Each structure stands twice: as C-alpha cells, then as structure tokens.
Amino acid sequence: xxKEATTFPSDRTPAVEAAAAGQESSRFAIExxxxxxxxxETTVLDGVDLRLESGGVFGLLGPNGAGKTTTVRILTxxxxxxxxxxxxxxxxxxxxxxxxVRPHIGVQTDTALYDRLTGLDNLTFFGRLYGMSSADAxxxxxxxxxxxxxxxxxxxxxxxxxxxxxxxxxxxRALIADPELVFLDExxxxxxxxxxxxxxxxxxxxxxxxxxxxxxxxxxxxxxESICTKVGVLSRGRIAAQGAPAxxxxxxxxxxRIRITVAPPTVLDQSAVLALEGVRxxxxxxxxxxxxxxxxxxxxxxxxxxxxxxxxxLGIAEEPPTLEEAYLRLVHxxxxxxxxxxxxxxxxx
Amino acid sequence: MKGGTIWTIAAKDLRESTATGxxxxxxxxxxxxxxxxxxxxxxxxxxxxxxxxxxxxxxxIPTSAFPGTGELTVQGQAAYISTVYLFAGFFLIIPTMxxxxxxxxxxxxxxxxxxxxxxxxxxVTDTALVVGKIVGAALPAVVISWVCFGVYTTLVxxxxxxxxxxxxFPTLNxxxxxxxxxxxxxxxxxxxxxxxxxxxSSYQSANSIAGFAVLPLILLVVGQxxxxxxxxxxxxxxxxxxxxVVDVVMMRWIITTFDRERVVASFL
Ligand SMILES: Nc1ncnc2c1ncn2[C@@H]1O[C@H](COP(=O)(O)OP(=O)(O)OP(=O)(O)O)[C@@H](O)[C@H]1O
Ligand SMILES: [Mg+2]
Numbered sequence: 001x002x003k004e005a006t007t008f009p010s011d012r013t014p015a016v017e018a019a020a021a022g023q024e025s026s027r028f029a030i031e032x033x034x035x036x037x038x039x040x041e042t043t044v045l046d047g048v049d050l051r052l053e054s055g056g057v058f059g060l061l062g063p064n065g066a067g068k069t070t071t072v073r074i075l076t077x078x079x080x081x082x083x084x085x086x087x088x089x090x091x092x093x094x095x096x097x098x099x100x101v102r103p104h105i106g107v108q109t110d111t112a113l114y115d116r117l118t119g120l121d122n123l124t125f126f127g128r129l130y131g132m133s134s135a136d137a138x139x140x141x142x143x144x145x146x147x148x149x150x151x152x153x154x155x156x157x158x159x160x161x162x163x164x165x166x167x168x169x170x171x172x173r174a175l176i177a178d179p180e181l182v183f184l185d186e187x188x189x190x191x192x193x194x195x196x197x198x199x200x201x202x203x204x205x206x207x208x209x210x211x212x213x214x215x216x217x218x219x220x221x222x223x224x225e226s227i228c229t230k231v232g233v234l235s236r237g238r239i240a241a242q243g244a245p246a247x248x249x250x251x252x253x254x255x256x257r258i259r260i261t262v263a264p265p266t267v268l269d270q271s272a273v274l275a276l277e278g279v280r281x282x283x284x285x286x287x288x289x290x291x292x293x294x295x296x297x298x299x300x301x302x303x304x305x306x307x308x309x310x311x312x313x314l315g316i317a318e319e320p321p322t323l324e325e326a327y328l329r330l331v332h333x334x335x336x337x338x339x340x341x342x343x344x345x346x347x348x349x
Numbered sequence: 350m351k352g353g354t355i356w357t358i359a360a361k362d363l364r365e366s367t368a369t370g371x372x373x374x375x376x377x378x379x380x381x382x383x384x385x386x387x388x389x390x391x392x393x394x395x396x397x398x399x400x401x402x403x404x405x406x407x408x409x410i411p412t413s414a415f416p417g418t419g420e421l422t423v424q425g426q427a428a429y430i431s432t433v434y435l436f437a438g439f440f441l442i443i444p445t446m447x448x449x450x451x452x453x454x455x456x457x458x459x460x461x462x463x464x465x466x467x468x469x470x471x472x473v474t475d476t477a478l479v480v481g482k483i484v485g486a487a488l489p490a491v492v493i494s495w496v497c498f499g500v501y502t503t504l505v506x507x508x509x510x511x512x513x514x515x516x517x518f519p520t521l522n523x524x525x526x527x528x529x530x531x532x533x534x535x536x537x538x539x540x541x542x543x544x545x546x547x548x549x550s551s552y553q554s555a556n557s558i559a560g561f562a563v564l565p566l567i568l569l570v571v572g573q574x575x576x577x578x579x580x581x582x583x584x585x586x587x588x589x590x591x592x593x594v595v596d597v598v599m600m601r602w603i604i605t606t607f608d609r610e611r612v613v614a615s616f617l
Contacts, residue, residue: 078470099472102471107467111464111465111466114361114365114581116365117361117365117368128354129358129473131472174469
C-alpha cells in the first residue's frame with residue numbers, strides 16, 4: 001500500500017514545532033477522568049479514566065457498542081460529555097478550548113468522503129479547511145495519496161473507489177494537515193491483510209520518528225498488540241484494564257503457560273503431567289506439550305517432576321498470554337459478573 | 350482567513366452540485382418553462398389575436414391601476430402588464446426553487462451521506478460553515494435567476510416591443526427586483542433550509558419540510574411583490590431592504606444555535 005521513498009509531507013515533528021512556537025507542551029496528549037455519557041436511558045460511558053503520554057500509539061479495545069466511537073467523538077469535541085472531572089486534550093480543556101485543539105488533530109471515524117469529487121479534491125478540500133494554502137494542500141494530498149497507493153486514481157471520483165481504497169483515502173485525509181494527535185476509529189476495517197499490515201507499520205513510523213500520538217480503536221487484537229505502546233479495554237462503561245499490551249495480558253491472565261519440549265515427543269505421559277499439583281491443562285503440541293499452571297509458585301515442582309519423567313527434556317519456555325486471550329477473558333468475566341449481579345438483584349426482589 | 354474558508358466551503362458545494370447533472374437538471378428545467386414558454390406563448394398569442402378578443406381579455410384587468418399603460422393599444426396594455434407585473438413573481442419562485450434544492454442537498458444531503466461529520470472535526474468555525482453553506486446554495490440561485498432574467502429581457506424586447514410600440518423593459522422596478530430582492534430571497538430561503546436541515550436526518554425530509562414551510566411564505570411575498578411594485582421602485586426597494594435585515598438576523602441566529610452534537614447525533 002505505501003510505496004517506498006515517499007516521505008511524509010513534512011519533516012518537522014510536532015514536538016519540534018511546539019517547542020519552536022514556544023507553546024507549553026503538555027506531557028499528556030490526553031487526560032480523562034470520570035468521563036460519563038448516556039444516550040437517553042442507555043449509559044454508554046460511566047467513569048472512564050485515561051492518561052496518554054504524548055508520542056505513543058494507544059489502542060482502545062472493547063466489544064461492539066462498548067462506546068469506543070463515542071469516546072473518540074467526545075475527545076474530538078463533536079459530542080459533549082455528561083460529566084467529567086477532567087477532560088483535556090493536548091493540554092486544552094474540553095469543551096471550552098476545543099478551538100485550540102482542532103487545528104492539531106486529525107480524525108478518521110465512520111464518515112464518508114465526497115463521492116462526487118475526486119480523491120485529490122477531497123483531500124485538498126480538507127487541507128484548506130485546516131487553513132493550508134491551496135498549493136500546500138495539493139502538495140500534501142499528492143504525497144499522501146501516493147503513499148497510500150492511490151496516486152494513479154487520485155483524479156477519479158471517490159464514488160468509483162473500492163471499499164478499501166475509500167478507507168485508505170479517509171485515513172490519508174485524517175493526516176492531511178500534519179496533525180500532532182491522530183484519532184483512527186477502526187482504521188483497518190475493509191483493508192486487505194497486507195494493506196492493514198503496512199498501515200500499522202506506517203503508524204508505527206509516524207509515531208516513532210515524528211513523535212505523533214495515535215489513538216486507535218480496533219478489533220484486530222494481534223495488530224494492536226504489535227504496534228500499541230499502550231492499550232485500554234473499554235467494558236461496561238469503564239476502562240477495565242490499561243497498560244502496555246504485554247502488561248495488560250499478564251495482569252488479566254494470571255496463569256502461567258509453559259512449553260515443554262521432550263525427545264522423543266511421544267514419550268511424554270500426559271496424564272501423569274496433568275496429575276501434578278498446580279497443573280490445569282496439558283495440550284499436546286508437535287515437540288512435546290503446552291502445560292498451563294494455575295500459579296507461578298507451581299512452576300519449580302512441575303518442572304522437576306517432568307524432568308524426572310522418561311525421555312530427554314530439551315527445553316522449557318514460558319509462553320506469554322496474548323492480548324487476545326486477555327481481552328476475551330476480561331470481556332467474558334465482566335459479562336459473567338454482570339449476569340450474576342443481575343440474578344442477585346432479581347433474586348432479592 | 351475566514352473569508353477564504355467560507356469560499357472553500359461554498360466552492361466545494363458548487364463543484365459537487367455541478368459534478369453530475371442530477372442536482373442541477375431539475376432546477377434548470379422549470380425556470381426555462383417560466384421564462385421562455387409562458388412569455389413567448391402569451392406574447393405570440395397577443396400578436397395573432399383580433400383587437401376585439403384582446404379587448405375582452407384586458408377588460409377583466411383594472412388597467413388604470415398599472416402605471417405606464419395609459420396610451421397603449423389593448424394588445425400593448427396586455428403585453429405590458431403581463432411582462433412587467435404578472436411574470437415578475439416567477440423571478441422570486443426561480444431562486445426559491447434552486448435554493449431549496451441546493452441547500453437541502455448540501456446540508457441535509459451531507460448529513461445523510463455521512464460527509465458532514467468529517468468537516469465538523471476540522472478547525473472550521475460554525476460561522477464559516479453556516480455562511481459557506483448558505484453562499485454555496487444562494488449564489489447559484491442568484492446566478493441562475495440572472496441568466497433567466499437575461500433570456501427573459503431579450504425575449505420581451507423582441508416580442509413585446511412591437512406590441513407596446515417602444516422599448517420599455519426592464520423597468521426600474523425590475524432592477525430592484527434582480528439586484529436586491531432576488532439575492533435577499535435566495536439567502537432567506539437557503540437559511541430556512543439550513544436551519545431545518547440541521548435538525549432533520551434526511552435530504553428528503555429537509556426538502557419536503559422546506560417545501561411546506563418556505564413555499565407558502567414565498568408565495569405570500571410573490572403576491573405582495575406585484576402589489577408593492579405598483580407602489581413604485583422606492584417602496585419595492587424598502588421591501589428588499591427589510592428582507593436583507595431579516596436575512597442578517599436569521600443567519601446570526603442560525604450560527605449561534607448551531608450545535609455540532611445535534612448534527613452528529615441525529616444521523617445515528
Ligand atoms: N447518537 C446516539 N444516539 C443514541 N445512542 C447512541 C448514539 N451514539 C451511540 N449510541 C449508543 O452508544 C453505544 C456505544 O456506541 P459506540 O458507537 O460508541 O460503540 P463502539 O464501541 O464504537 O462499537 P463498535 O465496535 O460497534 O464500533 C451503543 O449502544 C450505541 O447504540
Ligand atoms: Mg465504533
């Protein structure tokens with residue numbers, strides 16, 4: 001999707017720019033505390049707390065309808081919060097100082113481009129809305145469309161683009177004015193796997209090399225795990241867990257999983273391993289077995305016991321939990337808790 | 350800077366509405382009927398009518414009420430009264446139609462097509478957005494009306510002058526109509542539609558609400574316009590200025606009550 005050798009329209013980094021302008025540059029790109037929002041009877045956000053340092057990639061995860069898009073809309077000032085003890089973006093309080101925030105953010109949500117205009121016209125129009133000169137906007141639009149592999153279609157009406165092409169153009173549009181903070185709401189929806197991967201790499205580069213901050217929502221947990229410096233799981237109106245992806249995964253999945261490699265693999269007596277204290281499951285894998293333990297304390301005894309069994313123990317490695325496992329576990333637990341609460345309330349009546 | 354943004358928004362709307370014939374075609378056909386078929390039909394009929402038939406026709410009109418018709422033949426009177434007074438109302442209906450269609454398309458249509466939300470994230474001010482949208486619809490309404498006026502003037506001078514006996518069109522009233530009232534009415538109508546559009550979710554409903562609400566108002570103005578024209582260009586100009594004041598007040602009010610949340614939330 002991104003062609004080599006094309007550089008991002010600007011080589012100034014937002015951080016350098018801010019310093020040059022003598023602005024007070026806040027350490028946090030986003031600070032939110034106690035954010036709540038309902039639509040009619042439905043409480044969507046109920047006390048969201050979030051702090052994002054500048055320059056990272058934040059991934060907001062959560063099931064459908066959890067309120068991710070609503071959160072993005074509130075942070076970008078098109079929806080109001082019902083209440084929030086702190087709601088600050090790029091150092092400015094919302095909603096009062098939203099006008100100071102808008103020039104520095106780029107947003108891609110579930111919106112559309114102008115089908116009747118060309119890709120180039122669409123991007124140039126947005127550049128102009130950010131106050132860029134016509135020449136600058138056109139130059140930036142060319143560079144971005146090239147970067148997203150749409151260079152040869154830029155003079156065609158967007159109505160003729162495929163779904164994935166429209167999505168790329170939307171993301172390009174969010175980047176047109178060189179934003180310091182970029183909100184991408186499910187940016188990889190509709191992209192083919194290769195394009196999705198390249199987009200993730202591009203985001204990674206933009207954040208590492210140019211210090212931009214990204215706020216991304218996505219359902220593709222593997223992708224999020226690979227590029228996010230921080231993730232948060234939105235569930236039942238709150239951020240149920242936040243931190244680096246590995247941290248969140250370890251926090252939510254307390255069990256330890258170790259991969260045992262033995263030779264020959266067939267010699268391992270699985271039922272004997274399963275009978276050991278602290279072992280929850282044993283799953284055969286090609287070279288041996290994957291053993292899940294309920295606590296870390298059980299590790300030494302289990303390893304010693306396996307070592308004493310027939311066959312040669314070639315390796316023991318801890319297999320860290322993935323973000324996806326952690327996420328699924330969290331969401332399920334929350335659902336179970338909710339159902340029980342519901343049942344308890346129902347029973348008390 | 351703000352002027353630039355207003356123009357950017359207006360120009361984008363113009364480009365979008367001219368990009369396909371779908372939006373402009375219907376609004377171009379009706380004016381054609383108004384400014385070409387009706388006057389040409391009437392003037393040609395008058396030319397071929399016998400003086401007696403023409404007399405019957407004119408006798409139903411209180412010609413003495415219309416200044417400038419005293420010394421004319423009956424055919425001349427009929428031609429003068431219809432082209433100078435009766436058809437004037439068309440030139441308020443034309444900008445109204447064009448403005449309703451374009452404004453509904455640009456504001457409610459953008460909400461419906463989910464393109465407006467993207468604009469709301471940008472640094473565009475409410476003022477620039479609202480004024481840009483109004484200009485983008487009112488400007489073509491005015492331009493189309495002026496083109497129609499050019500065509501109409503040509504036809505009236507070719508077909509009407511022989512009947513009246515001298516060059517008589519456009520009168521001063523018509524200059525007031527074209528320079529003051531047409532722009533004022535275009536802005537008024539566009540502002541009404543934008544106000545409605547910010548509160549409903551689809552192009553269709555904006556169009557029909559605007560149709561129900563705006564057309565009777567305009568017909569009222571049209572009805573009065575002929576009457577006010579009789580009072581002379583001075584009074585007519587006052588009517589135009591009153592409308593300009595109403596426009597300014599309305600625009601300010603739309604801008605102060607403009608709410609991005611309502612635009613975003615009402616199409617979900
Ligand atoms: N304008 C609105 N009016 C009424 N309800 C709304 C509105 N906007 C959002 N909601 C409700 O708020 C909840 C959260 O919606 P939101 O779009 O934020 O979810 P999400 O986390 O982005 O979901 P998804 O993963 O499907 O994109 C949903 O129940 C939705 O129906
Ligand atoms: Mg969403």
